[in-house]
Amino acid sequence: MIKLDISKAPVSAEKVAAYEGKVKEAQKALENGTCPGNDFLGWLHLPSSITAEFMTELQNCAQTLRDNCDTVVVAGIGGSYLGARAVIEALSNSFQWLINNGENPTILFAGNNIGEDYLYELTEYLKDKKFGVINISKSGTTTETALAFRLLKKQCEQQRGKDMAKKVIVAITDAKKGAARSTADKEGYTSFIIPDNVGGRFSVLTPVGLLPIAVAGLDIAKLVKGAADMELATALNVPYSENISAQYAVARYAQYTEGKKIEILANYQPKLHFIAEWWKQLYGESEGKDNKGIYPASVDLTTDLHSMGQWIQEGERSIFETVISVENPENKVLFPFDEENLDGLNFLAGKRVDEVNKMAELGTQLAHVDGGVPCIRISIDRLDAYHLGQLIYFFELACGLYCQLLGVNAFNQPGVEAYKKNMFALLGKPGYEKETEAIKARLAR
Ligand code: PA5
Secondary structure (H helix, E strand, O other): OOEEEEEEOOOOHHHHHHHHHHHHHHHHHHHHOOOOOHHHOOOOOHHHHOOHHHHHHHHHHHHHHHHHOOEEEEEOOHHHOHHHHHHHHHHOOOOOOOOOOOOOOEEEEEOOOOOHHHHHHHHHHHHHOOEEEEEEEOOOOOHHHHHHHHHHHHHHHHHHHHHHHHHHEEEEEOOOOOHHHHHHHHHOOEEEEOOOOOOHHHOOOOHHHHHHHHHOOOOHHHHHHHHHHHHHHOOOOOOHHHOHHHHHHHHHHHHHHOOOOEEEEEEOOHHHHHHHHHHHHHHHHHHOOOOOOOEEEEEEOOHHHHOOHHHHHHOOOOEEEEEEEEOOOOOOOEOOOOOOOOOOOHHHOOOEHHHHHHHHHHHHHHHHHHOOOOEEEEEEOOOOHHHHHHHHHHHHHHHHHHHHHHOOOOOOOHHHHHHHHHHHHHHOOOOOHHHHHHHHHHHHO
């Protein structure tokens, strides 16, 4: 199982005493459905409730895409995007997942921005590709995704013909409402439902994450098994001293109460970059409410020690750090001996590259602790689907618990609407006439 070490971000005995009972109450509230946002607790026992039949259905759909496409574009944003990308990047060869190597299709992502160059270059790139599309949107109306999907649907139909398009376009959306649902029903696409009670950022273990991950040729059964094992290991009956999600939630909250307003998630494996992006959304969108909440930031190390390292070491002391450390990389590279030793690195000859990485990690942790940065450490034995499944559930549960300690509803995101309202008013969307007038007057002042 993954391990949590909070000894370098100690929580005082008084705080543990004060928060242990509260975090237990928070977990009971999740179990009993009595916490704020209790319509969205479907993720809590999701891993243990996924059936073999459902996995087969997903695998069959993934196989159809793999058999008929050299490239699959996953259209989605936020929770309908980040989980799949995080797992696919973490578990794939750093240089091959973006190319079709004859075994797995190339996986590309769209609908997560409105960059015109991005969409132009994507559609150009796809011109000679046998591509398919997974269109993911819970609401079915998200502008970024809908815009990309409209372009991709037309191109797919033109290039591949209506019949093949029907086969290689899959929708993952609400059971009944939204434009993505009506299009899927009208066109006869294969579709999967995002359960009503699972919010976007908690949906990676639904078809939202599982289908793209399966299309990438990765082991979704092991991912779900890892999550289910973590569900057991952090269950309500597990004592606080063994429940790592409860401990992480308390450690974060204790840091927050001591003025640490920013948490930096650090990794020492470039493949984990998008795990941090997924984590930032999970925590940022869940806790940033009522003018409260830790700002979730991230760094890729050692890369960012040469950009953000100075700030972390000596900037404002409002931060703490959480490191994700992978104990055993999959591959072995030994540092070679060199007769001339022009670079002076023969002291490393015969050592694994990972040994150098681990010493960089330890050296950094010592320096950061000395510099007044509390450090939490999450260690993962190896980067595989099973351990990633554990990590996902660990973070989700900790998020649900921590938000209750903070006193916010983890499962809504009212603040996200503000930009949309302005954007629709500025673009003249029907129904926004009053807002358009108000915004025009405001801009003219
Ligand atoms: O976590 C969330 O709820 C959001 O980030 C959504 O996932 C995101 O806004 C995309 O929404 P939708 O799936 O409705 O297109």
